[in-house]
Amino acid sequence: MxxxxxxxxxxxxxxxxxxxxxxxxxxxxxxxxxxxxxxxxxxxxxxxxxxxxxxxxxxxxxxxxxxxxxxxxxxxxxxxxxxxxxxxxxxxxxxxxxxxxxxxxxxxxxxxxxxxxxxxxxxxxxxxxxxxxxxxxLNDSQPSLQRVAHLLCELQARLEAVGLTGQGELSLSQADLADAAAISHVHVSRVLQTLFSERLVSLGHQKLTLTDVPRLRALAGFDPGYLAAGVAELAADDLLGGG
Amino acid sequence: MxxxxxxxxxxxxxxxxxxxxxxxxxxxxxxxxxxxxxxxxxxxxxxxxxxxxxxxxxxxxxxxxxxxxxxxxxxxxxxxxxxxxxxxxxxxxxxxxxxxxxxxxxxxxxxxxxxxxxxxxxxxxxxxxxxxxxxxxLNDSQPSLQRVAHLLCELQARLEAVGLTGQGELSLSQADLADAAAISHVHVSRVLQTLFSERLVSLGHQKLTLTDVPRLRALAGFDPGYLAAGVAELAADDLLGGG
DNA sequence: CGAGATGTTGAGCCGGTTCAAGTGCCGTGG
DNA sequence: CCACGGCACTTGAACCGGCTCAACATCTCG
The missing domain is CATH 2.60.120.10 (Jelly Rolls)
Known part of the structure; x- marks a missing residue:
């Protein structure tokens, strides 16, 4: 849209x-x-x-x-x-x-x-x-559980910020998640099982739903600050980057 | 300077x-x-x-x-x-x-x-x-040998580009290199031993020298293109980022 | 209904970690 | 000038997280 x-x-x-x-x-x-x-x-x-x-x-x-x-x-x-x-x-x-x-x-x-x-x-x-x-x-330095959780949190937060996925549904295959987290798809499967057993996500075919975003964020150490940071603070004329 | x-x-x-x-x-x-x-x-x-x-x-x-x-x-x-x-x-x-x-x-x-x-x-x-x-x-997805080699190549190339380190000397502790490569300092030591035995680097106290940059680059798969890319190509008025 | 892509589970392996002890180098202060 | 303390580095041994391989189950779509 x-x-x-x-x-x-x-x-x-x-x-x-x-x-x-x-x-x-x-x-x-x-x-x-x-x-x-x-x-x-x-x-x-x-x-x-x-x-x-x-x-x-x-x-x-x-x-x-x-x-x-x-x-x-x-x-x-x-x-x-x-x-x-x-x-x-x-x-x-x-x-x-x-x-x-x-x-x-x-x-x-x-x-x-x-x-x-x-x-x-x-x-x-x-x-x-x-x-x-x-x-x-930074996420690459985290163990796989946090790493996967962090990816899911970020994606959910970004989708929500543009008005999508009110209910935390992500359509994403485990293989794609694996390549984003830089771990094997086999291990992604096991990690997701863990998250599922903790009632943090529910699983479907090429689809997964975040059922408890707050606890998932706590697990991942996810702070959404870096996504919308400076919304109102970045002066229109400030050309300096984050270099 | x-x-x-x-x-x-x-x-x-x-x-x-x-x-x-x-x-x-x-x-x-x-x-x-x-x-x-x-x-x-x-x-x-x-x-x-x-x-x-x-x-x-x-x-x-x-x-x-x-x-x-x-x-x-x-x-x-x-x-x-x-x-x-x-x-x-x-x-x-x-x-x-x-x-x-x-x-x-x-x-x-x-x-x-x-x-x-x-x-x-x-x-x-x-x-x-x-x-x-x-x-x-991307480097985070490489095995440790390539990973360390790639970091060294990049640092050397950047220093050279601003007129420093003609001879490939880098003053950098192994612990710092470890935190950049996201591997343990113990393993950095072993990796550097390997590079040394291949005559690619020589080692000193908080100092290491790249003795064969071309072979090191080949090992790391280092392509300097991403450093100076687009030097003359980026139009002065082109504000679009890499997003 | 079959083919191909997706996800699950188990077993063995390996790269890299952690812990621990020890060496060597450097700068400092006496 | 030397003795000392601390930091940098090395080396070995045990451990473990995640990988690979392989077989199987499941879903989707043509």
Whole structure:
């Protein structure tokens, strides 16, 4: 949904009605994409908006292992910063069936120059991604139970923030979860059994439901602060990154 | 050295002499800081420039383990994006004795608005950090030998890019390397023994030297592309991040 | 209804951890 | 100048979390 897009951007700060309208005017002609398809390979650099479904950024190691570095949820804008990523190992691909709209990069850049709210929102998106990938790096130092729990908590929190998954249902295969947590899918299965026996999640085919988010967050040590941090604090003119 | 700072920023694209001068004019009053001191805690948000020594961004896990998420080398600007990081677990601290200059955030923001080259350079810095932290995330999926080798390769490449360490000497304790690789310092010692026996590094007290960078890179699967990627490609007006 | 992808369970293995003891290097202070 | 204390590093042994392999059960979709 386009509304998830606007909700996502408004996390960064206020957007005027006009700004919202011009942004939405860029969203045309959404395409359906099947599960397990690449949207962005190593070279192409379109800008697109995920409208429904679940996607991810991933890379493949020399030994064939896939590592997922981020989940991409509806409302997320994926613009692989022109030219800056060529030669990098990262791809973007769908995990479930998705609906995807491609945006015109030049148009988006134009909006960026004209509307300060949009400029601020896009900058915030990048800082947000940096925060999340750092959180994942930290997560890699946790034992598998906490690690899986943390991933689930983050995904739930992000979906909720754009108005999805009121009831904590995530449609995600265990294999995908394994590649995000960097553990084997066999072990993911065992970890989920543990969480299930603790009444923290319930399981289904390519679907799992968080039945007790507060206790799951406590287990994972999950603090949602890094997701929406600085919503109102990031000055519109502050260009400095988290470097 | 201030020249490392300029070299670092010029990786992003051309900077006019004027732009270089105004940037350097902000660098005043460098302070010496001992090893193992925090420069930025969870709350304070100064902007500073590392002029010599080695520092890192790190967080501490519930069990007391320290995870290093990035090395900070001379020429690096560390501005914890106003307000946006409050509540996050990340600290910045020195690993060796350092010389540090604090910059005025308002002045820097002013330059950002006035000079397009500087604006572009600072944006590039953030994208560069994103690329590196993603590379570390990928690295976490590698076995320990490659993992350690990759860290060493990256550090060497970055130092060289700002005109330091012609001969591959890194001053870094094994304990720090362990926290960056997320393995125990005991195992780091064993891994380094292996690299030494392969004639890839030589060892000293809090110091190690890369004696065969090409073979070490081959072992690590290190591709320097993600460090200086897009030097000339990132359009000055392109605000879109890697999201 | 069959094929392929998804999830489960068990057994054995291995990379890396932890604990512990010991060596060597450095800077400090007498 | 030397003695000392502490930090960095090394080495060995036991342990364990998570992996691999393999077989099987289950679900979905064409």
């Amino acid at each position: 386009a509304s998830a897009f606007i909700r996502r951007l408004k996390q960064a700060g206020p957007l005027s009605d006009l700004e919202q309208d011009v942004l939405l005017s860029l969203v045309v002609n959404p395409q359906d994409v099947a599960a397990r398809q690449d949207i962005i390979g190593q070279h192409a650099a379109p800008v697109f908006l995920l409208m429904s479904g679940l996607a991810c950024r991933y890379a493949t190691l020399p030994d064939g292992t896939r590592r997922i570095a981020a989940f991409i949820i509806p409302g997320d804008l994926v613009g692989s910063s022109a030219g800056f990523t060529s030669g990098l190992p990262w791809h973007v691909g769908t995990l479930t069936r998705c609906s995807v709209a491609e945006l015109s990069r030049p148009d988006l850049c134009t909006l960026t120059r004209t509307y300060p709210g949009i400029r601020c929102a896009l900058r915030w998106l990048m800082q947000d991604e940096l925060n999340r990938v750092r959180a994942w790096l | 201030a020249s490392a700072f300029i070299r670092r920023l010029k990786q992003a694209g051309p900077l006019s002499d004027l732009e270089q001068d105004v940037l350097l004019s902000l660098v005043v009053n460098p302070q010496d800081v001992a090893a193992r001191q925090d420069i930025i805690g969870q709350h304070a948000a100064p902007v500073f420039l590392l002029m010599s020594g080695l520092a890192c961004r790190y967080a501490t896990l519930p069990d007391g383990t320290r995870r290093i998420a990035a090395f900070i080398i001379p020429g690096d600007l560390v501005g914890s994006s106003a307000g946006f990081t409050s509540g996050l677990p990340w600290h910045v601290g020195t690993l060796t004795r350092c010389s540090v200059a604090e910059l005025s955030r308002p002045d820097l923001c002013t330059l950002t608005r006035t000079y397009p080259g500087i604006r572009c350079a600072l944006r590039w810095l953030m994208q560069d950090e994103l690329n590196r932290v993603r590379a570390w995330l």
